[in-house]
Amino acid sequence: MERLIKLLFIAAAGIALLAGCKKETKITEVSSGKIIICFDHRVDDLPMVRDSLMYTNEAGNPYMINEIQYFISDFTLYGAGGSQVVIDDWKDIHYVDTDIPETWTWEVYDEIPQGWYDSVSFTFGITAEKNKSFMYVNPPERDMFWPEYLGGGYHYLKLNGKWLPAGQAYQTRPFDFHLGIGQIYFSYPDSITGYVQNYFTVCPPGSALQVINGQSTKFNIVMNIENWFKEPHIYDHDQWGGYIMQNQDAMALARENGHNVFTLELCKK
Amino acid sequence: MPGLFPVAVIVASLIFSCSKKDDGTEPEQPYQPHPYSLEIPYGFPTQLNIPSDNPLTxxxxxxxxxxxxxxxxxxxxxxxxxxxxxxxxxxxxxxxxxxxxxxxxxxxxxxxxxxxxxxxxxxxxxxxxxxxxxxxxxxxxxxxxxxxxxxxxxxxxxxxxxxxxxxxxxxxxxxxxxxxxxxxxxxxxxxxxxxxxxxxxxxxxxxxxxxxxSAESKFDRYLRGEEQLSPQELNGFVLFTTEEGADCFHCHGGSGNPLFTTNKFYNNGKDSLFTGPYEDPRDRYHVTGDPMDLGAYKAPTLRNIIFTAPYMHDGRFATLDSVIHFYNTSLVWSPYIDPLMHHIANGGTQMIPQEVSDLKAFILSLTDYQILSDPDLGPPEKFPDEE
Structure with a gap:
């Protein structure tokens, strides 16, 4: 009995000692910086001029741009060692509107580990997983809604302008180059049998960048507007007309051309 | 010097312990009106235009x-x-x-x-x-x-x-x-x-x-899953929200924007001349100075539209039928027409009569009869001097 008491005493003392030992926490400081993404819109390497019939696309259509609105999402940086940093701490979808200067700059909330990144990518539009109707109730994002009948969610892109049809001297026609969920029709336009996700991943060429501890790295995502109509497919407004939300063939061309629309350039300090 | 501290405390206590005014009445309480609780209907924006210096009470x-x-x-x-x-x-x-x-x-x-x-x-x-x-x-x-x-x-x-x-x-x-x-x-x-x-x-x-x-129309109840639209209204809804149809939704909203207006300004193809004798000093251009805003006006909500004739900024259309007819067949081209008015290529949406009828049926489903008789919004029974 006496032995048992001794054992219990020793065990209790041991537990007390163990519990009393302060845990050694290893504090690992991850050095990080911020990124600021600016959105720029150009035609033929020059800043976009709105409302002026001064451009000609690859198909030979004289055209003007009136306004552009779009979403990008899932912005990702790829580290040299295969690491990935996905921007999603505060928000993972960014809205850009050529009429709203506040949307032209995205000061990313996330802390980005310092170091070199070989490349970046982003989703143009919103993936099917996230593109849900009614998720935006406030303008301006709200006004991008894509009708449920046509697949729901939100427009990826509204690029609104006018072009001068062949044979016309001055009477322009509006074009609404809108991209979103496409439809498969059994009998057009009132019998939809399926939907097509038209969002796509953009990997801008030459997008290596460095994030420096405690600093903000600023870069431009440039939309080279002429490329929507240029390659690999020449997009002819005379052929596709003024609206394409219910024309999956046209939206497929837009999607494929969209891979070549964006470039990234670092801002000089 | 340290000896002054207790004195200061006593003086301060005396000052703060004076809870009644000289006339013996209770001190004035800070002015505190009661906050007004504004209900946000399903699907409506959470951003409210309420200035910080004039909260609802x-x-x-x-x-x-x-x-x-x-x-x-x-x-x-x-x-x-x-x-x-x-x-x-x-x-x-x-x-x-x-x-x-x-x-x-x-x-x-x-x-x-x-x-x-x-x-x-x-x-x-x-x-x-x-x-x-x-x-x-x-x-x-x-x-x-x-x-x-x-x-x-x-x-x-x-x-x-x-x-x-x-x-x-x-x-x-x-x-x-x-x-x-x-x-x-x-x-x-x-x-x-x-x-x-x-x-x-x-x-x-x-x-x-x-x-x-206003958020109690048949369409609101449809959005909330409380009531079904008729087949005609549903067909009208499809026409309302498709480019092949009437394509009203880009300017006037829809299920994703149940206000049924973007509150933006558009030249919707009513006229071709905007200067000289045709100049309207009250169009959007005269606010922004942007020539592309010539002949542009706010897109009004389509809720309760049946009560709000005449239509357009100048009331040129007396009936809803005449408005739909205008969009269907009578659009007028000008360099300033909004790019969303793509139906201008055909002079209008060119819907057949049944489609026109369906579209109208849908628009009428946006009628909220409750607002017409809501006692909280109606005239008071008595004015303050009649109480």
Missing amino acids: EEGVALGRYLFYDGRLGGRDHPDSLMSCATCHLQQNAFECGTDHPVYTNGFTHGINGKPTPHVMLPLFNLVWNSNGYFWNGLVGPDNPDEHYRNIEDIVWMGVVVEHEMDSDTNRVRELIQSIPGYPDLFEKAFGSRQVTMRNIGRAVAQFIRTIT
């Missing part, structure tokens, strides 16, 4: 309702000269004039002196969800460099002074309201002062206007 809204309906808001008390907001904004017509107004013919209003109002009325509900400017051209809005033209509060004094409405002056209004028994008490409850000011008149009326909401 129960007392402010109650006072605003009295003023909205009180014909003495125009600064005159002769029975023949009464004019209030409600003189033109009739609840039974969804707070518009309507074509059956006992005074104004076919929905065209005029001021107390007979001077015609330049543009026809815009809907006066769901304004709390508009942060993109008021009036057909958005003159009163957050971007106006003049701070007196920024919000609903400012529209109240404008309505008082302009010739084509009350044609009065703010001093006259302020003095008359001050002299009416009961109003000073209500101003004190709402704003902490018995002194009637034009600023507080504007604040109160604006508060009441922000509570005028």
Whole structure:
């Protein structure tokens, strides 16, 4: 009995000692910086001029741009060692509107580990997983809604302008180059049998960048507007007309051309 | 020096322990009106256009309702000269004039002196969800460099002074309201002062206007899963929200924007000439200076549209049928037509009669009958001096 008491005493003392030992926490400081993404819109390497019939696309259509609105999402940086940093701490979808200067700059909330990144990518539009109707109730994002009948969610892109049809001297026609969920029709336009996700991943060429501890790295995502109509497919407004939300063939061309629309350039300090 | 500390504490205690005024009454409590709880309907924006210096309060809204309906808001008390907001904004017509107004013919209003109002009325509900400017051209809005033209509060004094409405002056209004028994008490409850000011008149009326909401149409119940649309209405809904159909939704919203307006400004193809004798000093261009805004006007909400004839900024269409007919066959090209008006290529949407009928059926499903008789929005049984 006496032995048992001794054992219990020793065990209790041991537990007390163990519990009393302060845990050694290893504090690992991850050095990080911020990124600021600016959105720029150009035609033929020059800043976009709105409302002026001064451009000609690859198909030979004289055209003007009136306004552009779009979403990008899932912005990702790829580290040299295969690491990935996905921007999603505060928000993972960014809205850009050529009429709203506040949307032209995205000061990313996330802390980005310092170091070199070989490349970046982003989703143009919103993936099917996230593109849900009614998720935006406030303008301006709200006004991008894509009708449920046509697949729901939100427009990826509204690029609104006018072009001068062949044979016309001055009477322009509006074009609404809108991209979103496409439809498969059994009998057009009132019998939809399926939907097509038209969002796509953009990997801008030459997008290596460095994030420096405690600093903000600023870069431009440039939309080279002429490329929507240029390659690999020449997009002819005379052929596709003024609206394409219910024309999956046209939206497929837009999607494929969209891979070549964006470039990234670092801002000089 | 340390010895002074206890003395200071005692003096301070004496000062703070004086809980009663000299006259023995309780001290004045800080002015604290009761916050007004505004319900946000399903799918509606959570961003509200409520200025930080004029939050909604129960007392402010109650006072605003009295003023909205009180014909003495125009600064005159002769029975023949009464004019209030409600003189033109009739609840039974969804707070518009309507074509059956006992005074104004076919929905065209005029001021107390007979001077015609330049543009026809815009809907006066769901304004709390508009942060993109008021009036057909958005003159009163957050971007106006003049701070007196920024919000609903400012529209109240404008309505008082302009010739084509009350044609009065703010001093006259302020003095008359001050002299009416009961109003000073209500101003004190709402704003902490018995002194009637034009600023507080504007604040109160604006508060009441922000509570005028419409979200109880058949389509609202459809969105909430409470009621089904008829096959005809559903077909109209498809036409409303497709480019191959009527493509109304880009400017007028839909299920994703149940306000049924973007509150933006568009040249919708009504005219081809905008200068010289055709110039309208009240279009969007005359606010922005941007030539692309020539002939552009706010897209009004389509809710309760059946009560809000005549249509367009100048009331050129007397019926909803004539509006649909215009969009279907009669669009007019100009260099300034909005790019969303892609149907201009064919002169209009070119719907067949059955589609026109279906589209109209859907638009009528946006009618909210509750707002027409909601007692909280209607005239008070008695005015303050009648209590």
